Amino acid sequence: MTTGSSAEHTRRDFLYIATGAVAAVGGAAVMVPLISQMNPDASTIAAGAPIEIDLAPIADGQIIKVFWRSMPIFISHRTKAEIEAARNVNLATLKDPQPDSARVKEGHEQWLVVIGICTHLGCIPLAHQGEYNGWFCPCHGSAYDTSGRIRVGPAPTNLPLPPYTFVSDTRIRIG
Ligand code: FES
Incomplete structure (x- = not known):
């Protein structure tokens, strides 16, 4: 086995374990969409290439984690209740006031995509946890809501949003 393929296997295993951990923490009894969705090879992704994610396998209420530019990206398929909770907030009570509508793409409000790095000192927060x-x-x-605020x-601030676009109703490109 070459060093390159070994590194690739290691990365794939890590991604699998990482996304599995998020699903387990979230208590979602669903399969984790695998990383075959990320089409460039690992070294290209690490260099910062855009990645495309097929959203279709992500169940309602599930949060997955992928990596882009070595950063964890959380993709949350929000339930109606989670969307309502995100909308029904008095913005004056927020430390970093931002309406939910400014954190999602119009017409795709069920999808929240955030950079999964705590804005305090950089830990990786746990999904579906906290009050x-x-x-x-x-x-x-630190506790973030269903809009990542x-x-x-x-x-001090909300979970940041990565640059991304919908390339179809069920597919996004990050980067
Ligand atoms: S790193 Fe301090 S609360 Fe997250």
């Missing part, structure tokens, strides 16, 4: 049922960062207790804890 706002979005993400919870166990490092120092900071609600409690020391994180």
